[in-house]
Amino acid sequence: MALAQAAAEEARAAGEVPVGAVLVRGDEVIATGFNHPIGSHDPSAHAEMVALRAAARSLENYRLPGCELYVTLEPCLMCAGALMHARIARVVFGARDPKTGACGSVVDAFANPQLNHHTTVSGGVLEAECGAALRSFFAERRRASREARAAARGESGEKITAEARGKAAEQAGHAAVEPAANTATPSSSEPPSTTPL
Numbered sequence: 001m002a003l004a005q006a007a008a009e010e011a012r013a014a015g016e017v018p019v020g021a022v023l024v025r026g027d028e029v030i031a032t033g034f035n036h037p038i039g040s041h042d043p044s045a046h047a048e049m050v051a052l053r054a055a056a057r058s059l060e061n062y063r064l065p066g067c068e069l070y071v072t073l074e075p076c077l078m079c080a081g082a083l084m085h086a087r088i089a090r091v092v093f094g095a096r097d098p099k100t101g102a103c104g105s106v107v108d109a110f111a112n113p114q115l116n117h118h119t120t121v122s123g124g125v126l127e128a129e130c131g132a133a134l135r136s137f138f139a140e141r142r143r144a145s146r147e148a149r150a151a152a153r154g155e156s157g158e159k160i161t162a163e164a165r166g167k168a169a170e171q172a173g174h175a176a177v178e179p180a181a182n183t184a185t186p187s188s189s190e191p192p193s194t195t196p197l
């Protein structure tokens, strides 16, 4: 799982949701993969899919019996399906995914014996660490987005205060004072004052 966590950090470095996967056979690491659907313009570029593709190419076999996949986040339905097709023996995942998890959180694809005869699943391994990596990513993204919005408001506010400062300087005949921080224009998210009730 530590290798999967390291792969997840590669996804983070690429600006993608940090999920990593490692495919092993016994003690041998066959392939690793990290989530990068945005950069690759590929909705299927989840960490598990990337690791599966690389492993299948490496072993020159579309089926990977006897292999185990470690992934930092509960696989989605797409990845669960691919893991079944590849006849993966065991899936070990870290954090649970209450939105798209297909190993019990939303659906339990592997529990259906008509779909799956091959794969055992262990969830919640290093769950706290794997979950913390994802939470810190989303917290950082929200912070960056807040800062970008604040910067955009600050720029538009700066133009207005620069004009006001010029006028004030003309009138007072001395150097302008620092503008107040709260003189930015109203947020575009505020409803217009003419909205009928």
Ligand SMILES: [Zn+2]
Pocket: 046, 048, 075, 076, 077, 078, 079, 080
């Ligand atoms: Zn997936």
